[in-house]
Amino acid sequence: MPNPTAAMLVIGDEILSGRTRDSNTNHLATALTAAGIGLAEVRIVRDDAGAIAGAVKALSVAYDYVFTSGGIGPTHDDITADAVAEAMGAAIDVREDARAVLAAHYERSGTDLNAARLRMARIPEGAALIENPVSAAPGFILGNVHVMAGVPAIFEAMVASVLPTLTGGAPLLSRSMDVHRGEGDIAGPLAELAERYPQLSFGSYPFQRGGLHGANVVARGHDAEALDAAMADLAERFE
Structure with missing residues (x-):
């Protein structure tokens, strides 16, 4: 039986402009290779809802697993969650489980859970949360799409959380x-x-x-x- 296949979608104008160097692709490729999952395609798209949704739709039907990085923070250009929800046909709103995670985190740090930070609790209906031990704001899994942060330390922690839940094959x-x-x-x-x-x-x-x-x-x-x-x-x- 062939090994499972995967694709990665890197999201962000900062990657395409050269302002930020992408290290997440290398990290994911290394981790998936060890797990016996073949990373077969990597795409980079701008901060555009249509581009993100279109890429997610295409990749999710072509591969066993899809991993995204970037665009799930608190600012106006963090639109990945909404775009993935659109691509997968799911409703999205602030989820109470995600809100609770953020509320506890910001209470411990003495920081206000304001409207901008609450954007990070917008999770599609039916998605499972991905733990974020670095800054609390969760990623999520919807269907075969794993939505994760772009900050390398957080991305790597999320990969470590997700990998044990995946069905791999023989290591390459x-x-x-x-x-x-x-x-x-x-x-x-x-x-x-x-x-x-x-x-x-x-x-x-x-x-x-x-x-x-x-x-x-x-x-x-x-x-x-x-x-x-x-x-x-x-x-x-x-x-």
Whole structure:
């Protein structure tokens, strides 16, 4: 049975403008790989309700799991929750369970739960909350869509909370080797390896280090024995 598949939707003008560097994609990809869930697509969209809803609709029917980051804060441009609710055909309003979480958090800190902060309690009907141990404001799961914060520390905490609830598959393993040849020299042998080991995937990544050039060859797959055999075959070809 093939491993489950996933997509990520990164939301925010600050990502597309270059003001903020996205680290959440790398974190999620690493976590899903270890869980045996294949991250197959990543999209980045602006702070636009139609763009968000359209992407959520498309991704949710194409993949087993969808993960979003960004746009669930207290400001006017935090529109992800409403856009996801629209995409999934759910009503949305301030939910009492989410309100209670925020009220307790702000009471402890002596901060007013004002109208702006209460926006973070807007949760679609039927969604399950995702715990936020960093700043309390919850994410949520609606269908197969997991809506999480864009702040890396909060996103990572939410991923850690969600992952144990997902059905994964066999972890994706990898082996790598530096080959001090140009890619034009190794293309033919790599194609032969790919044909010999169809259960594996191979990638070649050029480098220049200390005046030397070459390529880091990476093999990926679920079969540890096949990976070891492929690396041994590669080493023999380029000794």
